[in-house]
Every structure is written in C-alpha cells, then in structure tokens.
Amino acid sequence: MTNPAPPRKSPDQPWRTEGAPEEPPKPPGGRKLRGGWWRLVFTALVVYLIANLVLSFFDQANEPTISYTEFSKQVNDGNVSKIYAKGDAIQGKLKTEQSNPSGGKYTEFNTQRPSFADDQLWANLTKHNVTVTAEPVVQHRSFLANLLISLAPMLLLIAVWVFIARRMSAGMGGAGGMLGRKAPPKPVELIPGEKRTTFADVAGIDEVAGELNDVVDFLKNPDAYRRMGAKMPRGVLLAGPPGTGKTLLARAVAGEAGVPFFSASASEFIEMIVGVGASRVRELFAEARKVAPSIIFIDEIDTIGRARAGGSGMGGHDEREQTLNQILTEMDGFSGAEGVIVLAATNRADILDPALTRPGRFDRVVQVSPPDRGGREAILEIHTRDIPLAPGVDLAQVARTTPGMTGAELANLANEAALLAVKRQQEQVTQTDLSEALEKVQLGAERPLVMPEEERRRTAYHESGHALLGMLQPGADPVRKITIVPRGRALGVTLSTPEADRYAYTEDYLRGRIIGALGGMAAEQVVYGVVTTGSESDLEQVTNIARGMVSRWGMSHQVGRLSALPNDAQQAYGLAAAPQTLDVIDSEMRRIVDECYEEACRKLRDHRGQLDALAQALLENETLEEADAYRVAGITRLTKDLDA
Numbered sequence: 052m053t054n055p056a057p058p059r060k061s062p063d064q065p066w067r068t069e070g071a072p073e074e075p076p077k078p079p080g081g082r083k084l085r086g087g088w089w090r091l092v093f094t095a096l097v098v099y100l101i102a103n104l105v106l107s108f109f110d111q112a113n114e115p116t117i118s119y120t121e122f123s124k125q126v127n128d129g130n131v132s133k134i135y136a137k138g139d140a141i142q143g144k145l146k147t148e149q150s151n152p153s154g155g156k157y158t159e160f161n162t163q164r165p166s167f168a169d170d171q172l173w174a175n176l177t178k179h180n181v182t183v184t185a186e187p188v189v190q191h192r193s194f195l196a197n198l199l200i201s202l203a204p205m206l207l208l209i210a211v212w213v214f215i216a217r218r219m220s221a222g223m224g225g226a227g228g229m230l231g232r233k234a235p236p237k238p239v240e241l242i243p244g245e246k247r248t249t250f251a252d253v254a255g256i257d258e259v260a261g262e263l264n265d266v267v268d269f270l271k272n273p274d275a276y277r278r279m280g281a282k283m284p285r286g287v288l289l290a291g292p293p294g295t296g297k298t299l300l301a302r303a304v305a306g307e308a309g310v311p312f313f314s315a316s317a318s319e320f321i322e323m324i325v326g327v328g329a330s331r332v333r334e335l336f337a338e339a340r341k342v343a344p345s346i347i348f349i350d351e352i353d354t355i356g357r358a359r360a361g362g363s364g365m366g367g368h369d370e371r372e373q374t375l376n377q378i379l380t381e382m383d384g385f386s387g388a389e390g391v392i393v394l395a396a397t398n399r400a401d402i403l404d405p406a407l408t409r410p411g412r413f414d415r416v417v418q419v420s421p422p423d424r425g426g427r428e429a430i431l432e433i434h435t436r437d438i439p440l441a442p443g444v445d446l447a448q449v450a451r452t453t454p455g456m457t458g459a460e461l462a463n464l465a466n467e468a469a470l471l472a473v474k475r476q477q478e479q480v481t482q483t484d485l486s487e488a489l490e491k492v493q494l495g496a497e498r499p500l501v502m503p504e505e506e507r508r509r510t511a512y513h514e515s516g517h518a519l520l521g522m523l524q525p526g527a528d529p530v531r532k533i534t535i536v537p538r539g540r541a542l543g544v545t546l547s548t549p550e551a552d553r554y555a556y557t558e559d560y561l562r563g564r565i566i567g568a569l570g571g572m573a574a575e576q577v578v579y580g581v582v583t584t585g586s587e588s589d590l591e592q593v594t595n596i597a598r599g600m601v602s603r604w605g606m607s608h609q610v611g612r613l614s615a616l617p618n619d620a621q622q623a624y625g626l627a628a629a630p631q632t633l634d635v636i637d638s639e640m641r642r643i644v645d646e647c648y649e650e651a652c653r654k655l656r657d658h659r660g661q662l663d664a665l666a667q668a669l670l671e672n673e674t675l676e677e678a679d680a681y682r683v684a685g686i687t688r689l690t691k692d693l694d695a
C-alpha cells in the first residue's frame with residue numbers, strides 16, 4: 052500500500068501539471084516457466100549416467116570370472132581353499148595363485164555353475180576339503196539397485212512431468228493443480244485466526260453494500276429461499292475503477308454471511324498451457340460446492356471475459372475462451388439453490404462479453420464508484436482506527452481536499468501519515484503529517500536534484516505559466532500549491548484541486564483545463580521564444596481532454612453529437628471509425644488545442660508582470676502555497692471553499 056497515486060486520466064480528479072514525463076515504461080511482465088525444468092532434465096540425465104558408470108565399475112570387480120571348466124579343474128587339483136555360493140553363482144579363493152588365460156594372475160575368482168552340470172561338485176569339494184559357505188554372496192548390485200536402474204528412465208520422465216505440473220499449478224496461485232496433486236483451493240475466511248471482513252470495514256459505498264444485502268441474506272439462509280422457490284442471482288458483477296474496494300466488498304459479503312470465500316484472479320487462469328485454466332475453474336467450483344453456501348470471487352474478470360469474436364489474434368486466445376466457457380458452464384450448472392454465488396470484479400465492464408451478463412450468469416451489475424466527501428471521511432476513519440491521532444486532527448478537512456481519491460488511495464494516505472509520524476518519532480499522527488502525506492501522494496516524493504540556475508528559472512516560468520492561467524480562468528479549479536522542488540519525475544509541479552466533488556464538466560471548464568495545461572509551454576514560448584521537452588505529460592493530458600471533447604462528449608460541431616470512436620468492445624467486434632471520421636476528429640482536436648494555446652500565450656503576454664512576479668517568488672521560495680500564490684499574482688479568488 053505504498054504506491055503513489057496513479058496518474059489521473061479522467062478529468063474528475065485533482066490534477067497537476069508538471070514539467071517532465073511521469074510514467075516510466077513498465078518492465079515487460081515475463082514468464083518464469085522456461086529455463087528451470089530444462090536444467091532439471093539435464094541434471095537428472097547426468098546423475099543417471101554417472102550412477103550407471105559407478106555401478107558398472109563395481110560390476111567388473113576385482114576377481115576375474117573364470118570358466119566352470121577351469122573351476123572344476125582347480126577343485127580337482129586341490130587348489131581351492133574356500134567358496135561362497137549362492138544359487139549357481141560361486142565366488143572363491145585359491146590356495147596358490149594361478150595365471151589367467153586372458154592375462155594376469157588371480158587368487159580370487161567368480162564363476163557360474165551351469166544348470167545342466169550334473170557333476171559331482173559336492174563330492175569333489177568335500178573330498179578336497181574346500182570350505183563351503185552358503186552365506187549370501189556379497190552382491191555388488193542389490194535387487195533394488197537393479198530395479199532402479201532399469202526403471203530410471205521412466206522415473207526420470209515421471210519426475211520431470213510432476214515438476215512441470217507443479218510449476219504450472221504454482222503459477223495458478225498455488226491453489227489446486229492437475230495430477231490430483233491436491234492443494235485444494237482454500238476458502239480464505241476459513242483460515243483460522245484470520246480476521247473476518249464485514250461491511251463495517253467498508254465505507255462510502257453504502258448503497259452498494261445495500262444492494263449486496265440480499266445476497267448476504269440468501270447465503271445465510273438458503274433454505275428459506277429454496278422453500279419459496281426463489282432464485283438468487285448466480286453471479287454479481289462489481290464494476291468500478293481500481294481501488295474502489297471491490298475486493299474488500301466481496302470479502303465483506305462472505306464475512307457478513309459467515310460463509311467460505313474463494314478468491315482467484317482471472318489472469319491466473321490464462322497464463323497456463325491450454326486446458327489447465329479450465330480445469331482449474333472446475334476445481335475451484337467443485338471445492339466451493341463442497342462447502343456451500345459459499346462465495347467465489349474472480350478478480351479482473353475482463354482479462355478472460357472480454358468480448359470474443361473479432362479475432363484479437365492475441366496469444367492465449369484459445370485458453371481464454373476455454374476458461375471463459377468453463378466458467379459459464381459451471382454457472383449454468385448451478386441449480387440456483389446450491390448456494391454458491393460468484394462475485395466478479397472488473398474495471399472494464401464496457402468490454403465484457405455479453406455472454407457473461409446474460410440472465411442466469413452475472414445478471415446483476417453493481418457499480419462501485421469513488422467515494423464522495425462524506426464517504427472519504429468515513430474511509431479515513433476506518434483506516435485511522437488503529438492509528439493514534441493527535442487531538443485536533445480534522446479528517447473532514449482531509450476529506451474535503453481529496454476529491455476523486457479512491458478508498459485504496461485514502462488508505463495509502465493514512466498509512467503514509469503514520470510512516471511520517473514514526474520517522475519523526477512522534478507518539479501521534481498530526482494534521483501536518485496528514486497534509487504532508489497528501490502532498491507526497493499527490494505530487495510525488497521530493498527529489499534531491501541540483502538544477503543549474505538557468506534551468507530553475509525556466510522551470511519557475513513554466514510552473515508560473517500553469518498557475519497564473521489557472522488563477523485567471525473563472526470557474527477553474529483553484530491553485531493549491533506551486534513548487535519548483537523536483538518531485539517524483541517532475542522538475543516542478545502546480546497542483547490544482549476542485550473546491551468540491553465534480554461529476555460533470557462544461558465545455559468552458561474543459562477548455563480552461565487545456566489552457567492551464569498548456570500554460571507551462573506557453574510561458575516558455577512567451578519568455579524564451581523556444582519550448583523544451585518539459586511539456587510531455589502536459590501535452591498528453593491536453594490530448595486526452597481534447598479527444599474526449601470531440602469524440603465522446605459532443606463538443607465539436609464538425610463531428611456532431613456522436614460517440615465517434617468505437618469503444619473497446621466495439622473494436623473487439625471489428626468496428627473501426629471511418630477514415631474520414633478520423634480525419635475530422637484529428638482536425639477538430641487540433642483546432643481546439645491551437646485555439647487554447649493561442650489564448651494561453653495571449654493571456655500570459657497580457658499579464659506578463661504577474662508572470663514575472665510569480666516566477667521571481669518561486670525562485671526565492673521554491674514553493675508557494677495557495678494564499679501566497681494568489682497574493683503574489685494580485686488575484687482575488689473568485690470562489691470560496693464551500694466548507695471553509
């Protein structure tokens with residue numbers, strides 16, 4: 052829970068404009084399977100060969116093997132002192148050394164008595180006073196060793212196979228596998244000692260919890276429903292952005308109902324060789340049925356449940372389809388009274404295969420959204436339950452300044468504040484810890500970086516450009532902080548957050564956002580006459596907003612009130628925008644951004660004095676808080692904090 056707030060893609064979030072790209076390329080998620088077992092096979096082969104060599108070395112032991120004729124002759128010559136016999140194998144010792152016909156001398160020997168020899172061996176032996184011992188002859192190779200050697204290749208094969216199978220099921224989250232190697236899926240809430248999650252651990256999404264109440268009810272008392280002939284939904288789909296508490300909610304349903312909770316991530320299913328995903332699904336459902344009523348939770352269902360058809364041509368396509376089919380089959384197989392309810396989570400409900408949401412499957416979709424102000428406060432309360440708070444800590448105030456943040460981000464915030472307090476050896480977490488933690492979460496951690504003076508100056512102008520335009524636009528989100536202390540991957544940051552939660556945006560507001568985001572580049576243009584690479588992430592933000600305005604929100608006359616670009620699900624079905632539509636979208640986006648850029652430059656030229664003042668103040672102080680920023684720029688805030 053230490054990851055910083057993700058880059059904000061949707062406009063309903065506090066936003067920031069900054070001077071450098073922010074996301075480093077993700078390392079490709081590689082598979083770990085290969086290499087390992089080839090090495091195992093190789094090692095096993097080498098061991099096998101060496102073992103064979105050693106054993107065969109013992110085989111051609113010291114004593115030469117002599118013919119039975121030679122042996123008989125030695126007995127008759129009275130040259131044999133003693134023999135050991137087992138069955139027809141005979142080992143013995145001579146009284147005097149003999150030379151071997153094949154070269155060399157020997158006193159000890161081996162020989163084999165032919166089965167048809169009906170000679171007078173026993174008589175001869177006693178006649179010549181040979182000590183005969185019928186003890187078992189020292190065997191160079193035990194029966195077991197012989198067996199092992201003959202079975203070795205097969206054992207080797209089996210070992211390799213088991214090993215591969217284990218590796219594969221380890222990749223499935225360790226729960227279950229093929230080969231009957233049973234580490235059956237463990238229902239999480241049955242693990243002794245584990246604290247049960249309940250609705251009391253979930254806040255800010257009360258309506259959602261309410262919607263799940265009858266699921267809880269059903270799980271608690273399936274018989275009542277059965278008697279009434281009432282059918283429960285077999286699947287409930289929890290849809291919403293990452294970190295809004297979908298997993299938490301699913302656990303809470305299980306916790307409230309007091310039933311076992313099986314959890315799996317859909318992506319685990321499709322990493323494997325074809326067929327394994329489906330069998331893992333079968334196993335999971337079988338286990339859940341055994342202990343019904345119970346809950347199966349499948350996270351990231353979109354990774355297997357995205358719309359089929361359209362041939363995405365991706366690898367693992369078959370496996371995905373088989374796994375999905377298996378899930379659907381299992382769900383269809385429910386009589387509805389078995390008491391296994393499948394909860395699935397996705398943040399891409401829009402791209403799901405319609406087969407999944409058909410009646411009798413995930414026919415109930417519950418939308419989980421980021422919390423509102425009251426919800427944020429309640430979530431903060433939950434996540435500070437175990438943190439000693441200093442008197443005077445105002446969680447409501449924190450909730451006010453965190454619009455758009457999800458439950459996971461708020462939990463992270465509370466934890467960061469606690470970490471700060473520990474670092475400072477405080478007994479309690481203070482309001483200052485909380486606001487500094489928020490700053491770290493929103494802006495990224497401060498980064499020691501000595502910048503050349505010229506670069507600092509340019510950064511100061513860049514950030515002042517963002518800030519001044521933000522302050523000048525009526526209706527824009529207020530500027531909370533400007534800094535030229537490098538943070539995260541940015542050289543400087545200007546932070547603006549809305550006064551209150553916003554749910555819909557006007558065209559003017561969006562244009563204002565574009566103008567503000569272009570403010571950094573425009574300031575460089577106005578002051579230096581050239582621009583730098585420092586505007587990369589600004590331009591990304593600008594492009595996203597402009598694309599949305601033109602292609603999704605009907606804010607371009609040329610394109611009209613159309614959802615002009617196919618969504619992912621439509622794309623999966625092979626739907627693409629017509630080339631001429633793409634041309635229009637492109638030129639409309641350019642028009643809007645160009646207009647905004649011109650306006651940004653014009654405004655900065657008109658207010659050059661304020662721009663210089665802000666840049667100067669930043670060079671001196673490095674960071675300006677909201678009040679100082681407005682004072683330096685000589686601008687009075689047009690709107691007031693609703694709760695201030």
Ligand SMILES: Nc1ncnc2c1ncn2[C@@H]1O[C@H](COP(=O)(O)OP(=O)(O)OP(=O)(O)O)[C@@H](O)[C@H]1O
Pocket residue numbers: 252253254255256292293294295296297298299300350396397398430433457458459460462
């Ligand atoms: N509404 C909430 N109330 C309390 N805590 C929450 C809430 N939402 C999220 N959290 C906290 O954030 C953590 C992560 O949430 P969770 O994993 O449930 O989100 P998710 O929606 O499943 O995310 P993802 O889509 O990334 O899997 C939870 O364990 C919990 O600590």
Ligand SMILES: [Zn+2]
Pocket residue numbers: 068069070071513517571572585586589
């Ligand atoms: Zn910028």
